[in-house]
Amino acid sequence: MTALPALDGPTALELYREMLLIRRFEERCVELYGAGKIRGFLHLYDGEEAVAVGVLRALAHHDAVVATYREHGQALARGLPAGEVMAELFGKREGSSGGRGGSMHVFDAKRRFYGGNAIVGGGIPIAVGLALADKLLARPNVTVCFFGEGAVAEGEFHESLNLASLWRLPVVFVCENNLYAMGSALDVDEAETDVAAKARGYRMAAERVDGMDVVAVLAAARRAVEIARKGAPCLLEMRTYRFRAHSMFDSQGYRDKAEIERWRARDPLTALAHTGKAHGLLDDAALAAAEVAVQREVDDAVAFAERGTLEPPEHLTRHVTAPRDPGRRA
Amino acid sequence: MTVSYRECCKLALRQCLDQEPRAFLMGEDVAAYGGCYAVSKGLLDLYGPERIRDTPLSESAFVGVGIGAAMGGMRPIVEVMTCNFSLLALDQIINNAATLRHMSGGQLGAPVVIRMATGAGRQLAAQHSHSFEGWYAHIPGLRILAPATLEDARFMLPAALREQDPVMIFEHIFLYNQEGELDAKVTAVDLERAAVRRRGAHLSILTYGAGVQKSLTAAEALAAEGLDVEVIDLRVLRPLDDAALIDTVKRTHRVLVVDEGWRSGGLSAELVTRVCELCFDELDAPPARLCTAEVPIPYPKHLEDAALPQPATIAAAARRVCGRG
Numbered sequence: 001m002t003a004l005p006a007l008d009g010p011t012a013l014e015l016y017r018e019m020l021l022i023r024r025f026e027e028r029c030v031e032l033y034g035a036g037k038i039r040g041f042l043h044l045y046d047g048e049e050a051v052a053v054g055v056l057r058a059l060a061h062h063d064a065v066v067a068t069y070r071e072h073g074q075a076l077a078r079g080l081p082a083g084e085v086m087a088e089l090f091g092k093r094e095g096s097s098g099g100r101g102g103s104m105h106v107f108d109a110k111r112r113f114y115g116g117n118a119i120v121g122g123g124i125p126i127a128v129g130l131a132l133a134d135k136l137l138a139r140p141n142v143t144v145c146f147f148g149e150g151a152v153a154e155g156e157f158h159e160s161l162n163l164a165s166l167w168r169l170p171v172v173f174v175c176e177n178n179l180y181a182m183g184s185a186l187d188v189d190e191a192e193t194d195v196a197a198k199a200r201g202y203r204m205a206a207e208r209v210d211g212m213d214v215v216a217v218l219a220a221a222r223r224a225v226e227i228a229r230k231g232a233p234c235l236l237e238m239r240t241y242r243f244r245a246h247s248m249f250d251s252q253g254y255r256d257k258a259e260i261e262r263w264r265a266r267d268p269l270t271a272l273a274h275t276g277k278a279h280g281l282l283d284d285a286a287l288a289a290a291e292v293a294v295q296r297e298v299d300d301a302v303a304f305a306e307r308g309t310l311e312p313p314e315h316l317t318r319h320v321t322a323p324r325d326p327g328r329r330a
Numbered sequence: 331m332t333v334s335y336r337e338c339c340k341l342a343l344r345q346c347l348d349q350e351p352r353a354f355l356m357g358e359d360v361a362a363y364g365g366c367y368a369v370s371k372g373l374l375d376l377y378g379p380e381r382i383r384d385t386p387l388s389e390s391a392f393v394g395v396g397i398g399a400a401m402g403g404m405r406p407i408v409e410v411m412t413c414n415f416s417l418l419a420l421d422q423i424i425n426n427a428a429t430l431r432h433m434s435g436g437q438l439g440a441p442v443v444i445r446m447a448t449g450a451g452r453q454l455a456a457q458h459s460h461s462f463e464g465w466y467a468h469i470p471g472l473r474i475l476a477p478a479t480l481e482d483a484r485f486m487l488p489a490a491l492r493e494q495d496p497v498m499i500f501e502h503i504f505l506y507n508q509e510g511e512l513d514a515k516v517t518a519v520d521l522e523r524a525a526v527r528r529r530g531a532h533l534s535i536l537t538y539g540a541g542v543q544k545s546l547t548a549a550e551a552l553a554a555e556g557l558d559v560e561v562i563d564l565r566v567l568r569p570l571d572d573a574a575l576i577d578t579v580k581r582t583h584r585v586l587v588v589d590e591g592w593r594s595g596g597l598s599a600e601l602v603t604r605v606c607e608l609c610f611d612e613l614d615a616p617p618a619r620l621c622t623a624e625v626p627i628p629y630p631k632h633l634e635d636a637a638l639p640q641p642a643t644i645a646a647a648a649r650r651v652c653g654r655g
């Protein structure tokens with residue numbers, strides 16, 4: 001774990017609490033999936049929490065976030081109420097997207113959280129466009145775009161990086177390199193496995209970061225956001241790992257148990273707890289209190305989702321296009 | 331012995347790889363992972379990485395590469411995980427595969443087979459649940475197949491591999507786990523004709539893919555009410571089997587199209603128009619259609635169910651066409 005420059009106790013505790021919230025929220029999701037309350041695909045962020053928590057802490061509320069189908073972590077770290085995210089997973093109208101999207105499509109316009117994109121690479125041009133709008137409207141905002149290392153094989157990644165660089169747009173591209181795209185290891189998919197090197201090929205600053213170390217992530221994100229704020233894109237390659245299957249189930253024949261155990265030993269939560277305590281920023285009492293608070297927050301989220309209501313089937317064709325004023329023909 | 335639709339797809343791949351030395355399979359996670367719907371599980375061990383090729387997440391490139399390899403003399407079978415992601419390869423499929431023969435004045439062809447999963451019903455929401463086979467059926471130069479039975483899952487692919495032009499095969503996600511006995515008498519299928527899956531006298535349901543099973547279920551329920559429904563499995567969505575349409579309408583004089591695609595500008599519009607063009611005078615009632623509601627597929631089960639044709643809504647639509655609504 002990196003040294004803790006400028007990290008204070010309250011910030012350390014907040015980072016810990018946010019990661020713990022994601023962890024406990026998703027552990028509950030697994031149970032609820034088993035109970036049939038959550039259906040469809042459910043992609044867990046287990047192991048990768050430091051990335052979303054560290055990066056999003058470096059943002060201001062007016063900045064924008066674009067994420068993938070593996071976005072519970074980003075949603076919670078962005079401050080979407082856990083109850084609304086859980087209600088979305090339940091398909092309830094009180095959910096972040098009114099229940100229409102489910103786990104892969106969490107949106108929150110108020111918080112500039114632009115999903116929830118389940119086409120690999122599909123969010124990347126969107127992020128560049130959001131940044132273009134900010135630039136054209138002279139708003140000082142930055143857009144952060146998360147995607148997996150599998151997405152760098154898509155043309156949209158390359159086309160978007162080029163455009164962002166060519167037009168000097170304020171985007172921070174965050175590649176969550178968890179080593180596997182479903183069952184394909186990076187070196188099975190890529191001739192050049194250094195993602196940061198690809199970005200440099202488009203003439204933008206790029207850094208490789210230890211994505212299991214939330215403090216390192218936060219520091220790198222602050223540098224990146226500063227670059228973007230000045231009007232240039234940059235890329236962070238987060239070296240991280242998903243502890244579980246790609247979605248709820250896969251045979252995981254593509255990696256061995258020992259590898260998973262090696263990465264589990266670097267669990268971002270235990271790592272922060274350990275260094276935090278070593279530096280006198282965290283203590284057992286604070287960690288235990290965080291555990292209690294997070295458990296309560298998750299319990300409340302589930303209760304909120306349970307209480308939620310189902311949209312009546314007569315509403316089926318709502319939200320396809322915006323309502324039109326009655327003077328115009330449909 | 332019972333087999334699943336998934337196993338039939340795999341047996342079909344094996345037949346292709348065994349009989350055609352130029353055939354190979356490529357797609358995302360088809361090799362080590364065994365395919366996102368486990369269709370190619372185990373094939374890597376049998377045929378090796380040259381013939382069972384994992385590709386990066388680069389749909390446009392690897393579909394285009396399949397087209398080029400076909401032009402170059404190979405017989406590629408390209409798997410795209412689902413039709414939703416095939417949109418990234420649309421340019422290659424339409425601007426290259428479908429037009430090459432014509433543009434080159436008949437000199438070149440692209441005998442590539444492109445397989446993909448299609449359809450809704452698993453609560454996968456708006457980017458993973460669509461049915462684009464009807465859309466592809468709009469394109470001259472392509473042959474579009476929709477295997478709905480075990481026999482078609484088993485034998486359409488080997489037949490497709492012998493075609494001189496691009497063929498797309500749409501496997502409905504709901505069918506993979508269907509099990510049954512494979513008819514031992516069937517050793518090959520044609521890629522031309524629609525099939526009558528149930529004989530009836532009062533109404534013809536024209537459908538394909540997952541719609542076949544749902545329509546058969548509806549037909550059983552209607553039989554108890556004295557309505558005798560014929561179920562036509564289109565099988566080949568392009569080119570459509572006009573003769574089969576005329577044939578069934580002459581028997582029943584009433585038509586209901588059941589299509590998991592959207593209604594506006596879709597395959598159902600084409601089918602109803604064709605029936606009118608081909609045998610309007612045979613009709614005793616206006617043809618009707620039941621399609622997916624015009625909404626991206628929503629995540630919650632009750633809304634997804636409401637969006638799609640279901641046996642109960644098919645039966646209700648059938649009653650209306652027969653004046654029993």
Ligand SMILES: Cc1ncc(C[n+]2csc(CCOP(=O)(O)OP(=O)(O)O)c2C)c(N)n1
Binds near residue numbers: 120151176178358
């Ligand atoms: C265009 C497209 N192709 C394929 C898929 C199927 N798919 C979903 S996630 C995934 C793996 C993506 O891996 P990566 O980008 O590394 O992200 P991770 O899942 O590891 O977070 C694949 C192949 C898809 N959703 N979209």
